[in-house]
Amino acid sequence: MTMTDATTARLLVTCPDKPGIISAVSTFLFNHGANITDFDQHSSDAHGGTFFLRLEFQTPDLDCSRDALRSNFASRVAEPYGMQWQISYASEKKRMAVLVSKHDHVLMDLLWRTSRGDMPAVIPLVISNHDDLRGEVERFGIEYHHIPVTADNKAEAEAEALRLLEGRVDVIVLARYMQILSPEFVSHYPHRVINIHHSFLPAFVGANPYQQAHDKGVKLIGATSHYVTADLDQGPIIEQNVQRVSHRHSADELKALGQDVERQVMLRAVRWHLEDRVIVDGNKTVVFVK
Numbered sequence: 001m002t003m004t005d006a007t008t009a010r011l012l013v014t015c016p017d018k019p020g021i022i023s024a025v026s027t028f029l030f031n032h033g034a035n036i037t038d039f040d041q042h043s044s045d046a047h048g049g050t051f052f053l054r055l056e057f058q059t060p061d062l063d064c065s066r067d068a069l070r071s072n073f074a075s076r077v078a079e080p081y082g083m084q085w086q087i088s089y090a091s092e093k094k095r096m097a098v099l100v101s102k103h104d105h106v107l108m109d110l111l112w113r114t115s116r117g118d119m120p121a122v123i124p125l126v127i128s129n130h131d132d133l134r135g136e137v138e139r140f141g142i143e144y145h146h147i148p149v150t151a152d153n154k155a156e157a158e159a160e161a162l163r164l165l166e167g168r169v170d171v172i173v174l175a176r177y178m179q180i181l182s183p184e185f186v187s188h189y190p191h192r193v194i195n196i197h198h199s200f201l202p203a204f205v206g207a208n209p210y211q212q213a214h215d216k217g218v219k220l221i222g223a224t225s226h227y228v229t230a231d232l233d234q235g236p237i238i239e240q241n242v243q244r245v246s247h248r249h250s251a252d253e254l255k256a257l258g259q260d261v262e263r264q265v266m267l268r269a270v271r272w273h274l275e276d277r278v279i280v281d282g283n284k285t286v287v288f289v290k
Contacts, residue, residue, distance in 0.1 A: 005120075007058050008090040009034070010276045015083040017043050017051035024077050025053065032069060033061040040288040044281070052279050054288040059089075088276050094170040096121040096274070099161075099177040100128050104136060105259045106175035106196060106266050111140050113267070120274045124168050127161050129179055149179050158185045173270055174228065176262070183230035191236070191280045193228035194273060196266040198258055199240065210258055214251035221245055221254055223262040225269035227280065236285045238269040238278055 015021065022041070029036060038056035043049055062069065070087055078085050096114070100107045107126070113119040125143040126133075137144040145164055149157045162185065165172070174181075174195040186193055198204075199222035204212040213221060222242035229235035243261050245254060272278050272287055279286045 005090040007060050008037070009057050009059050010088050010090065011053070011055050011057065011085065012088075012276055012279055013051070013053040013078075013083050013085045014279055014281070015051050015081050015085075017045070017049050018081070021051055021053070021081055024081065025055070028073060028077050029057055032072070033063045034059060035061070042286055042288075050281065052281070052286045054277065054279070086276070090120065090275075094121050094274050095168060096123050096270070097165055097169040097172045098123060098126045098175050099172060099179075100126060100133060100175045101178040102130050102132050103176040103178075103259075104133055106173075106263050107133065108136065109263050109267060110173065110175060110270070111137065111142070115140050119267075119271060121171075121270075125164060127164065129157070129177075154179075154182070158182055161185070162188060171270075171273060173266070175266070180232060181228060186228050186230060191227045194225060194238065194266075194269055195228050195233070195235070196223060196225045196262050196269070197233060198222070198262065199224050199242070208251075210255040211251045214249070214254055217247060218254075219245060221258045221261065223258065223265040225265045227285075229283075234283070236280050236283055238272060238285055238287060239265050241265050 011025070013025070026036060034057040036055055036057045040054050042052045064072070066089070073085070073087070077083070098107055098110060110119065111123065114121055114123050123142050125145060126137045127145045127147055129147060129149040131146045134144045134146065147157050147160050158181070170192065172189055172193045174193065176196065181193070198209055210221075220242045222240060224237060225239045226233070226237045227235040241261055241264060243257050245257060249257070272289060277288045
């Protein structure tokens with residue numbers, strides 16, 4: 001952890017747009033000894049609408065405790081402006097669980113980057129409906145829990161997963177977890193379950209979409225990362241990307257390229273969530289990236 005990470009706090013704000021918001025926030029932080037070092041804003045409409053704000057501020061010279069800062073901000077700024085808001089601290093890394101099936105390309109990147117401090121999170125456990133990746137995960141000193149899922153035991157399997165996750169995680173990443181989560185499961189972690197999938201949906205469904213894409217002669221392959229909601233693959237999109245391909249690529253080459261795109265897109269989406277760069281606005285997101 002760098003000295004900046006140790007002293008950096010982040011503020012996210014969503015509220016009705018009106019004059020004076022920026023002045024109120026910046027004056028409040030100045031009066032409490034905070035130094036603003038990064039600032040970004042967005043308004044959904046030039047005349048009113050919704051106002052979104054993300055800022056980072058440094059905390060070494062705060063004149064009060066973190067709890068007092070939150071309490072004072074709530075009463076003096078947030079309530080008068082009708083804000084939905086949160087203050088978080090870079091030093092408090094989010095706890096991230098990973099759910100995976102058999103494909104390891106996203107999982108291994110997450111494990112490696114987290115272990116070397118490149119991804120600002122800790123991973124307390126990995127859950128899988130297969131036992132194939134146990135050795136790879138346990139090499140990183142991380143718990144691996146095998147919970148088989150069948151058509152007959154799905155409810156029981158989800159209940160076991162929720163029991164393992166309760167009180168231990170802040171965000172869940174589906175690193176190619178090939179099971180559909182129930183609305184009841186998702187309701188425990190609203191806007192805190194991140195999924196990745198290829199961008200052929202809904203055209204190419206099933207077990208081998210890259211072969212289908214090859215057969216149809218697609219010219220672009222891609223990936224989408226989004227928050228999971230009760231509507232399958234319809235949650236707020238965090239990040240997407242595409243890769244141009246041609247008739248020269250075999251189905252296996254398309255799959256390899258597609259997995260690279262999936263990995264890159266997921267890593268960006270997860271990082272942005274961990275760094276508090278994403279605000280959900282209905283079924284859309286506002287993502288503050290440089």
